[in-house]
Amino acid sequence: MRTGVECLMDGLKKAGVQIIFGLPGGSVLDIFNGLYNAAFEFVLARHEQGATHMADGYARATGRVGCCLVTSGPGATNAVTGLGTAYMDSIPLVCISGQVPTHMIGNDAFQEADTTGITRPVTKHNYLVRNVDDLPRIIAEAFYIASTGKPGPVLVDIPKDVQRGSTAAPSPNEVKIRSYNPTTEGHPRQIEKLAEAINKAKKPLLYVGGGAIAANAAAEVTQLARKAKIPVTTTLLGLGAFPETDALALRMLGMHGSVTANYATHHCDLLVSVGARFDDRVTGKIAEFAPHAKIAHIDIDPSAISKSVPVDIPVVGDVKQVLKVLLPLVESKERAEWLAQIQEWKQKHPFVYDQDESKLMPQYVIEQIYALTKGDAIIVTEVGQHQMWSAQYYKYTKPRTFISSGGLGTMGFGLPAAIGAQFGRPDKIVVDISGDGSAQMNFQELVVAVEHKVPIKVVILNNGYLGMVRQWQEMFYKRQYSATCLGQTARGKNEKIKDRPGTPYLPDFVKLAEAHGALGLRAKTRAAVVPMLAKAFEADGPAVVECLVEPEANVFPMVPAGASLTEMIQSMA
Amino acid sequence: MKHVISIMVENRPGVLARVIGLISGRGYNIDSLNVAPTQDVTTSRITMTVPGDDRVLEQVTKQLNKLVDVIKVFDLTERKYIDRELALVKVFSSTKNRSAVIELAALCRAEIVAVQNKAMIIQMVGATDAVDNFLELIKPHGIVDVSRTGVIAMGKAEG
Numbered sequence: 001m002r003t004g005v006e007c008l009m010d011g012l013k014k015a016g017v018q019i020i021f022g023l024p025g026g027s028v029l030d031i032f033n034g035l036y037n038a039a040f041e042f043v044l045a046r047h048e049q050g051a052t053h054m055a056d057g058y059a060r061a062t063g064r065v066g067c068c069l070v071t072s073g074p075g076a077t078n079a080v081t082g083l084g085t086a087y088m089d090s091i092p093l094v095c096i097s098g099q100v101p102t103h104m105i106g107n108d109a110f111q112e113a114d115t116t117g118i119t120r121p122v123t124k125h126n127y128l129v130r131n132v133d134d135l136p137r138i139i140a141e142a143f144y145i146a147s148t149g150k151p152g153p154v155l156v157d158i159p160k161d162v163q164r165g166s167t168a169a170p171s172p173n174e175v176k177i178r179s180y181n182p183t184t185e186g187h188p189r190q191i192e193k194l195a196e197a198i199n200k201a202k203k204p205l206l207y208v209g210g211g212a213i214a215a216n217a218a219a220e221v222t223q224l225a226r227k228a229k230i231p232v233t234t235t236l237l238g239l240g241a242f243p244e245t246d247a248l249a250l251r252m253l254g255m256h257g258s259v260t261a262n263y264a265t266h267h268c269d270l271l272v273s274v275g276a277r278f279d280d281r282v283t284g285k286i287a288e289f290a291p292h293a294k295i296a297h298i299d300i301d302p303s304a305i306s307k308s309v310p311v312d313i314p315v316v317g318d319v320k321q322v323l324k325v326l327l328p329l330v331e332s333k334e335r336a337e338w339l340a341q342i343q344e345w346k347q348k349h350p351f352v353y354d355q356d357e358s359k360l361m362p363q364y365v366i367e368q369i370y371a372l373t374k375g376d377a378i379i380v381t382e383v384g385q386h387q388m389w390s391a392q393y394y395k396y397t398k399p400r401t402f403i404s405s406g407g408l409g410t411m412g413f414g415l416p417a418a419i420g421a422q423f424g425r426p427d428k429i430v431v432d433i434s435g436d437g438s439a440q441m442n443f444q445e446l447v448v449a450v451e452h453k454v455p456i457k458v459v460i461l462n463n464g465y466l467g468m469v470r471q472w473q474e475m476f477y478k479r480q481y482s483a484t485c486l487g488q489t490a491r492g493k494n495e496k497i498k499d500r501p502g503t504p505y506l507p508d509f510v511k512l513a514e515a516h517g518a519l520g521l522r523a524k525t526r527a528a529v530v531p532m533l534a535k536a537f538e539a540d541g542p543a544v545v546e547c548l549v550e551p552e553a554n555v556f557p558m559v560p561a562g563a564s565l566t567e568m569i570q571s572m573a
Numbered sequence: 574m575k576h577v578i579s580i581m582v583e584n585r586p587g588v589l590a591r592v593i594g595l596i597s598g599r600g601y602n603i604d605s606l607n608v609a610p611t612q613d614v615t616t617s618r619i620t621m622t623v624p625g626d627d628r629v630l631e632q633v634t635k636q637l638n639k640l641v642d643v644i645k646v647f648d649l650t651e652r653k654y655i656d657r658e659l660a661l662v663k664v665f666s667s668t669k670n671r672s673a674v675i676e677l678a679a680l681c682r683a684e685i686v687a688v689q690n691k692a693m694i695i696q697m698v699g700a701t702d703a704v705d706n707f708l709e710l711i712k713p714h715g716i717v718d719v720s721r722t723g724v725i726a727m728g729k730a731e732g
């Protein structure tokens with residue numbers, strides 16, 4: 001006989017869990033007691049949202065399932081944003097939550113929340129364990145479901161009496177669920193059709209997404225592109241699946257993608273989505289998306305196919321498995337004309353920004369991070385303008401080196417995700433590129449990095465604004481900066497804060513970093529950027545570098561929401 | 574167009590909530606809903622009628638198929654099927670109209686299942702059209718209350 005807690009510990013061990021992120025409370029006291037002598041490393045986050053993002057960052061950086069543990073009620077509700085973030089980007093997580101004893105469920109007991117009800121729309125699956133006999137099976141299923149098919153977060157809610165109960169049920173060695181059988185092998189006939197289409201195409205384009213990274217298929221994507229000479233564009237979440245230093249790389253497409261990638265998408269005659277889901281940030285106006293192209297889509301999720309853009313050649317399956325079958329069927333080609341056209345676009349339309357040396361441009365900071373880390377860091381971002389610049393001005397050459405919340409766009413994701421990523425990849429430099437707004441969400445987790453000597457580097461591009469929103473106000477709302485100014489001046493009149501010119505920006509990020517026990521540095525000028533970054537990267541522990549960047553710099557190109565990809569705005573003038 | 578969807582699911586707590594949450598969470602409507610265990614008590618069948626064009630329904634079906642507890646989803650509208658629903662109708666009836674109500678029920682093959690002083694309860698089984706039609710005909714007599722099961726359906730393919 002084993003107790004529920006013992007079943008859980010054995011199940012986690014069997015699933016290969018090495019590290020758990022979380023925070024205790026009344027309903028998980030038994031589990032934490034069990035963890036005290038367990039083999040896993042436990043990381044005490046300071047907020048459950050932080051814990052979930054750490055597990056998420058760990059999963060994205062390593063490809064393993066991230067694991068987090070929270071208490072009932074507020075612990076579980078705090079985890080919701082983290083689960084939603086992972087859900088939108090198909091990241092494998094298992095979140096264990098405590099629950100009030102089964103006989104008290106439904107009584108509005110202390111710290112009771114309907115956790116499975118609340119998390120149902122933001123998890124791939126969830127369980128309320130009603131009987132300790134089911135616990136060993138459920139733990140095994142949770143990890144299996146999280147990591148197979150289209151990956152995603154799974155929550156297991158364990159009432160206190162189930163944790164304390166005892167059972168003879170063994171932990172299963174194998175999981176079989178009759179109602180869950182993801183298709184991984186692509187249909188051979190569909191793969192043949194795709195090969196024929198590629199061989200016939202004059203102007204093919206690979207549109208590579210997060211699915212290629214989830215499938216660990218960067219090598220196959222690269223082989224395919226090079227063999228058949230197909231240019232490659234990636235989504236935000238596909239960055240790193242193909243080396244952006246390659247001549248065939250067009251960089252990111254979509255709303256803030258490169259001109260070349262968006263032109264190529266518009267003009268190609270065959271668009272092959274490799275684990276990318278035709279998100280609205282990517283397609284712009286659907287009716288005018290890739291108007292000249294036949295569309296092929298390789299995706300493990302049948303519901304992703306033709307969801308927004310009608311697909312001519314669907315291939316349901318795992319990217320890696322499909323590409324392995326596809327590769328030998330694809331002919332080597334030169335495609336001189338198409339590639340020449342692309343080179344021309346590339347030459348004409350690189351990413352550009354203001355080169356006035358008296359200004360500290362945010363894009364410049366990212367270029368310097370690229371240079372100093374020799375393109376070999378893991379870059380994690382928050383959400384906003386700095387996130388887009390991080391995609392544009394750093395060239396990613398390896399999968400799992402760009403980590404960002406794409407689908408939910410969660411500010412406050414980056415810092416804890418960077419900590420999780422660094423736990424998983426201690427060999428790498430991990431940089432969280434942050435904005436001054438995002439940095440104020442979940443900054444508390446920095447102490448975790450300090451305590452564990454996890455040497456993440458946080459670079460805050462402080463523009464004094466919720467910049468991405470401000471940019472939209474500037475472009476589409478006649479420059480009415482309603483509630484987007486974070487500095488003490490130029491606040492919106494609706495905020496009733498009197499202009500106080502000369503009042504310093506709050507918080508003081510350098511002091512804040514120091515208060516958390518980290519190194520805090522500030523670059524006020526362009527000239528100070530490289531020395532400050534270098535100092536931070538050389539430091540043994542975590543460091544925060546605040547760069548006081550040009551306040552009203554904008555992200556370009558920009559495809560306005562709902563416009564065609566060819567209608568890119570390239571500057572304010 | 575209305576689609577009749579038949580969903581085989583694991584007979585477990587929370588599964589219905591999952592199915593309904595998925596439909597409503599994505600902004601689709603449910604016209605009618607019926608759920609009960611099948612001959613195998615570990616599975617239940619959910620029958621729903623959902624309005625929407627074919628593309629919407631294709632997406633609904635695919636999303637439902639993705640749920641871990643869903644074993645199989647059929648959009649019966651795409652094939653031959655039988656559908657039925659049952660309605661209980663309480664009709665105002667006095668000695669004055671009683672025989673007319675009885676006659677109408679007989680004509681429509683509805684069954685009188687309870688007779689009270691001032692009302693009768695009539696059970697009508699049939700395809701939705703037939704049930705609608707009966708309710709329309711009986712209306713002039715004064716309907717006190719109606720309770721309908723919603724559609725249940727079965728594909729005609731053998732085996």
Ligand SMILES: Cc1cc2nc3c(=O)[nH]c(=O)nc-3n(C[C@H](O)[C@H](O)[C@H](O)COP(=O)(O)OP(=O)(O)OC[C@H]3O[C@@H](n4cnc5c(N)ncnc54)[C@H](O)[C@@H]3O)c2cc1C
Nearest residue numbers: 209210211215235236254255256277300318319406407409
């Ligand atoms: C401010 C902001 C601006 C943005 N601007 C842009 C932009 O300009 N350009 C851009 O690209 N994005 C942008 N995004 C991100 C965007 O919102 C989406 O998150 C992103 O485009 C989705 O990337 P993806 O298509 O690769 O999908 P993912 O969400 O990564 O989905 C992966 C797909 O692959 C499938 N899959 C998973 N595993 C496998 C497997 N093993 N085999 C096969 N298939 C698999 C999944 O089913 C899914 O369909 C922006 C986000 C923010 C917050």
Ligand SMILES: Cc1ncc(C[n+]2csc(CCOP(=O)(O)OP(=O)(O)O)c2C)c(N)n1
Nearest residue numbers: 384385386409411435436437438466467468
């Ligand atoms: C949790 C959350 N709240 C609100 C938003 C909406 N939002 C998107 S970008 C942004 C501004 C981000 O500001 P900052 O972190 O300073 O980045 P910047 O755009 O200035 O680089 C906001 C508020 C969001 N994405 N996430």
Ligand SMILES: [Mg+2]
Nearest residue numbers: 435436465467
């Ligand atoms: Mg900002």
